[in-house]
Amino acid sequence: MTSALFQPFRLRGLALENRIMVSPMCQYSAVDGSMTDWHFAHLGMLSVSGAALLCFEMTDVEPAGRITPGCVGLYSDANEAAIRRVVDFCRAHGQAKLGIQLAHAGRKASTTPPWDARKTLRPEDGGWQPVGPSAIAMAEDSPVPRALSLAEIRALIAKFADSASRAERIGFDAIELHSAHGYLLHQFLSPLSNRRDDEYGGSLANRMRFPLQVVAAVRSAWPGQKPLGVRVSCTDWVEGGWDIEQTVAFAIELKKLGCDWIDASSGGLMKDQVIPVGPGYQVPFAERIRKDAGITTVAIGLITEARQAEKIIAEGKADMVALARGFLWDPRWAWHAALELGATPHMPPQYLRARPAARADVFGERQHARK
Ligand SMILES: Cc1cc2nc3c(=O)[nH]c(=O)nc-3n(C[C@H](O)[C@H](O)[C@H](O)COP(=O)(O)O)c2cc1C
Numbered sequence: 001m002t003s004a005l006f007q008p009f010r011l012r013g014l015a016l017e018n019r020i021m022v023s024p025m026c027q028y029s030a031v032d033g034s035m036t037d038w039h040f041a042h043l044g045m046l047s048v049s050g051a052a053l054l055c056f057e058m059t060d061v062e063p064a065g066r067i068t069p070g071c072v073g074l075y076s077d078a079n080e081a082a083i084r085r086v087v088d089f090c091r092a093h094g095q096a097k098l099g100i101q102l103a104h105a106g107r108k109a110s111t112t113p114p115w116d117a118r119k120t121l122r123p124e125d126g127g128w129q130p131v132g133p134s135a136i137a138m139a140e141d142s143p144v145p146r147a148l149s150l151a152e153i154r155a156l157i158a159k160f161a162d163s164a165s166r167a168e169r170i171g172f173d174a175i176e177l178h179s180a181h182g183y184l185l186h187q188f189l190s191p192l193s194n195r196r197d198d199e200y201g202g203s204l205a206n207r208m209r210f211p212l213q214v215v216a217a218v219r220s221a222w223p224g225q226k227p228l229g230v231r232v233s234c235t236d237w238v239e240g241g242w243d244i245e246q247t248v249a250f251a252i253e254l255k256k257l258g259c260d261w262i263d264a265s266s267g268g269l270m271k272d273q274v275i276p277v278g279p280g281y282q283v284p285f286a287e288r289i290r291k292d293a294g295i296t297t298v299a300i301g302l303i304t305e306a307r308q309a310e311k312i313i314a315e316g317k318a319d320m321v322a323l324a325r326g327f328l329w330d331p332r333w334a335w336h337a338a339l340e341l342g343a344t345p346h347m348p349p350q351y352l353r354a355r356p357a358a359r360a361d362v363f364g365e366r367q368h369a370r371k
Pocket residue numbers: 023024025026027057058101178180181231265300301302303322323324325326
């Protein structure tokens with residue numbers, strides 16, 4: 001049996017050994033934007049998970065772009081050095097290629113972590129004033145952001161490019177820009193959060209302008225042979241908001257700018273969203289974008305089973321699958337999926353003796369490691 005999920009794939013100059021990505025996951029465990037030992041252990045573990053691509057968590061381009069004071073940034077030399085330490089370990093011991101998700105939280109910034117109920121952090125409690133395209137709160141009980149000036153928008157584009165240059169210096173293989181989940185780029189896209197009356201608001205072309213300018217700036221700061229992807233929310237799940245039709249139009253423009261994949265997520269902009277959550281509920285978005293925009297897509301969201309993932313790839317609904325909670329629950333998810341689908345998992349030699357007795361042949365010539 002040949003598994004579609006374990007077929008190699010290529011994103012520009014980046015060779016991937018299978019179609020599995022570890023989705024970016026905030027850990028809220030940084031200090032002044034710098035990764036800590038928690039990230040070292042967490043990402044080090046996931047770098048040997050058997051997934052072809054490990055995407056580091058949402059990493060913000062300026063301090064005010066962090067969701068919480070514990071979020072990771074890439075805006076200082078100290079941030080860069082802290083990430084490099086983790087990357088060096090993953091390179092030395094892991095097999096996964098390494099991506100980083102660059103972002104700005106916009107109006108969703110300055111909160112406590114989810115395990116502390118994502119409470120608003122006021123400046124007097126160590127928080128800061130969030131910014132956004134317009135002075136519109138996410139919900140009645142959310143803080144009202146300060147609308148960005150044109151000069152601030154220009155400065156932010158440069159900050160995204162600067163973080164991309166730092167990512168290149170560290171040696172990342174791929175960048176994913178976060179234009180989903182109600183964060184700043186998504187806030188510009190949606191008519192529910194963007195009511196600007198300048199060239200950044202109003203028509204679809206105007207609402208897409210800032211994210212597209214960010215993509216263009218990052219693309220030119222990032223080497224031509226290295227891939228760049230964009231995570232999008234394909235719908236706000238709210239009447240009158242951003243939707244899949246606009247997402248397809250956005251994906252077509254992104255492709256023209258040299259974007260290599262769309263990571264098709266949804267929601268996160270409004271508190272009154274109604275999401276029909278269920279297994280693989282966002283896969284139809286990846287399928288639609290792949291077909292109508294002719295671009296590589298990553299399917300994400302409640303993909304938990306090996307055969308479910310296999311089917312998504314085999315049926316051409318997406319080119320890759322990403323898992324988040326699945327990898328937190330079972331960091332060996334890709335090893336187990338490989339065994340189930342008849343492929344050969346990539347395990348570090350230190351762990352080869354753990355192979356199941358019933359599949360003693362699974363590592364081929366590496367079997368000698370079991371003594
Ligand atoms: C702990 C945690 C942290 C997350 N942080 C991020 C993040 O940094 N960036 C992002 O785009 N999505 C983030 N997400 C969303 C996941 O990447 C993913 O889209 C979502 O959990 C659905 O996939 P799943 O069903 O495989 O978990 C996070 C999810 C979890 C559970």
